Amino acid sequence: LIVANDFIKPLNNARILSDYEIEQLFINWYNLIALNSSLLNAFHEQVNYKEELSSSENGVIMRTPRSASLSNIQLLAQLPVRSTISDRHRSHTPEILHSPSILRIKHLSGFHHRSPSSHNLSMKQNIEYMNDNSSPPTPTFQPHGSMIINESTKIGEILCSYLPTMTNDYFRYCNSRSQANKSFQTKADSNEQFRSHLQTFQDQTGGLSLNGFLTKPIQRVTRYPLLIDKILKHTPTDHSDYQSIKQAYDCARHLNEQINKQISEQESSSRLDWLQQHLIFGSDENSSDGYLFDELLKFNSLNKYNIPRQLLLNGMITKMPSGKDLLAFLFNDFLLFSTIKSSSSNWQTQLFEQKTNLLLKIYRMPLFLTDIIIANDSLNDQLTFSITTKIYDKPLVLKTQQTNVRTLWVKAINNAVEDCQVAEKSVLADKAIFTTTENKRDSKIAVARLLLVVQEAYDLMPSQTTLERHRSVDPYCEITVGSLTLKTPFIKRTIKPKWNAPMQFLLYDLVQDTIHINIFDNEYFSPNENLGYTTIHLADILPCPLDKFLLQPSLPFTQRLYLNNGSSLVMKCVVQLLTS
Template sequence: MQTENGEDNGERHKVKSSQQRFLVICELVETEQKYIEQLQFISQNFQGPLQRSGLMPVEEIDTIFKHLNFIYTVNSALYTELNSQVKAEEDHSENCIGALLKNHLKLMLPAYRDYCSSNMVSLLTKIDGNQEFGAELEEIAAQQKSYQTFKMGALRPMQRITKYPLLIDKILEFTPAEHSDQGDCKEALECSKALCEEINKIFDQACVEYEPFKKLFWLQKHVTLPHKQIDQTIDFNSETRFLGPRTLLHSGILFSNSKMLFAFLFNDFFLLATAKKESCFPGMKRDQIPETINLFDHAQTRNSRCTLYKKPFVFDDLNIIELDEMEAANSPNSFKIEVTSLKRQILLRANSYSKWVGWLEQLSKAKEDYNKAKCTFERVAEFHPKVPEQPPVAQLSLINLEAFQLYTRNYAMNAYCKVAIGKDWSSAHQQLTTKTFRRVMDFRKINTPASRNKSILSSISKLASGWTQAGDFTDLNNPHRIFWETDALIDIVDNEDMLFIRCYDDSPFAPHQFLGEASISIGSFIEERKMSSGVITKGVELHLPLDLPSAYFLKKLNIKPCLLVKFEVKTVNPIVSDEETDEDKETEKGIEIEVTKETEKIEEADES
């Protein structure tokens, strides 16, 4: 007989699985929305310039875009129905999307087949060979304030179809056997795999020079990333933080002591994975392993599965060190990588001198290119304040910020805030960025008692609606809490200005995730200052754009991201009120004269 505690645990596990399933469905809907927006951007901004380029006959370019627009139509229909289906269900645990996915995946095949069979790859090759026109296309994207180049957009359809099996498989993982959607989801998974296989065959025939794209898909399938070793999600075939699409630069076999490692060098990080030597090269010694080997095509490695050896090394945290003469004599064809944050060095050995030279050159160049791109990114993102036309009338002392119920897909959050003051973000006259606060935040893994969650949510509802002194709610052990010390002085120029706060999750492997924003009228700070002196705490709700499925997901689960803003208003230039009398002004003037006379007497005495 089950104990009451056992029943509670079972029910809690069921609820958690239901939430996880709904989360993955929302991820599917949200990424589908971004995908069709990207397709629309490519069609609207690049068709005309390509027609005028003369790289291909206009008819062929029109055919490529016709097939691209057909994909846009098909996927828009999928997104519309998915979004409606998710929002229609009152109980998110009953969401049934398997049949819908199955039907739409079948409709996708002719659209994607025609697109991949067109001269799209040939067009990309010609653009690569014409640097001047390639730069022109990049300039078009820059003018639209987008990182989405034509090359990135043209390869999106092939990237997208590889995501469907992964997402549907995750949905199935959290779908109980007795769920009414179980059978349809299994069929949808088979349809997505069949679609991938068919399109990959066509793409393989059409595409030789885009071999790295296929390698990224192989990595997603064959490299396991345990959450105990890395708390950030990595999608190999996706966007980097500021380098555009992820690119595989170099790969091969390295050794650390006697351990054989599969090494993968990307444009934004370096990854080492372990594979069983016995399963790849049974009976071979280390020096018998072929020097030149393609891990993705070699008969003994292409079907192997490997596991992360160490957390991926981001170039911000990585140095490449050549050995001195004595070390080189003892360990030929070897080099060290230094992980700055861990103050640790790892000795790696290549199979031959030529491989050793190749790895050193590739690693050094990748780090150099990464640093250049980072400098450019930071320069573009640099804040340029708008100089106010009048001096500040007061100062806002922003003491600290506290956030509750922030949501991210990662297992740990590296959260930071941007704060600005002005009429809007573009015309802000002052901006600051908080330090990054790290917290294991994925609420799916939080073992907080249900009663405490209920209490927290109740407190948040009150907090988000106005003023509070927080009390026990700011418990340091609260897993929903993130705290930033700011201690910043912000000039108040106009009482009609707004204080803007945006929260982000800083991931080293992807563009920063937007977590929510709030805007507060400076007038409300001034009014509160009149009623209460000293330090004041104000609660505000954080908002996500309503068209984001994650915003709907948070609402459905009664999760309310919000902020506590702790501040003090300090007067700079006291403003004379209308009620101040002429007598008060004369008195103040008399005091100033007396002070001046006393000062003159003191100066005369000092001189004598």
């Protein structure tokens, strides 16, 4: 391994890189190399690496390379075979260095990982030791008899056996790259010897940087679907391995889709962190405390619907008719407009770069996706589109520089609005789970009507998390009876809210029906936090026993209910019996 021999080992011996730093920079990298190498070794046993191949079309003799790769196997699959069996193989097991630090990182990263089919290989690796003074035995590869590509060749079975085992290792590698890149950049910024060795290494490898080597495992796996597809096209449908190859193709595609998703999420997370550091909040030019609507906006966190916030689209657009240029950011819960505070003509190259002085300033309060009705293309201008909202009388008119960019924005906004509506309904559905058994009573005949006036609450107790994220508490009360949930408006900046909000529910069983009461702190950018709750039966709030209450006139009464944390809620109640 050129990286291990020419980079890691010299820097470790010179104490420029510690063992811990090696583990941080190359986490899981060796494991991916081992997985791919094990796969290729499995092909070595299955496929005969012939000295000669003849084409049935022109009879040209071809000498095939003795290297196990999907591209070579794909080549073999296209040509009829007429050759002798060769027992000569080349091992593709990465050379294991005897440096103690390299042995340690390979051991910790799982380099000794064996796939489900590895018992078929004669390759033995033993690196389960941490003694710096000991040396591992040299790995050997003792070939068995190999086969030409014919009815007994099982390429698909090998792929189906190996590809699923790669998923977790690739996920771990992708998840660790963001932090590894930060560690890499920090080391390069602080250590001149490290920077010098990086340049020397790149010169020795013909211009390929260390990062180029670290991305090779991902580049290799992205080629698998293409190569397997070629094998599939040159495999007869009645071949015994055809269905396995087809299944392997689907598995490789799924693996790449999941890897792409991981990479996208990592990139989004990195960009959210960048915005947190480079976006100025509030009217104060020097304000960067991150508060909007008295709530601390953490970009890289869960949004109001309890799902991770994602940056979906960003770019420069122009607000019409003022002609003001704005840098817009579309998230999965709101649309944010900003201006470029620091004077910079090349802001495009500085956006999301770690080493930059670029600063952005919020232009206006975020436009929540729940307040957007629709985005439409303009009929009069191929570059203009409008956003119709629930909060502004006139549509917001925006202009892009290209028609395809306008189409991209309109589609992205409308899709994000739809997804946000689905997420909002999902939150409401989750809250209604505890009433599932009571919903069955809705098919019965109601026996009474419960009229409530939710008046006020006392001594609400925000959690420490709430106090850290908010300058104030904006409470609202939510009450569920049966399948119906109603809530009061939220009151800003108080722990003693007065709502005086009327509600009405139907009762189907005066003994069994329950009343679920929750008080939440209204959030804009994070999940609403509970400030207190209780569950009661109707009999718990009646001024007298139920049998006596039913004999009395239906008069209003007031009750003070204590919640789980000692806070209390005052309600005025009326129970009206319904005649059948």
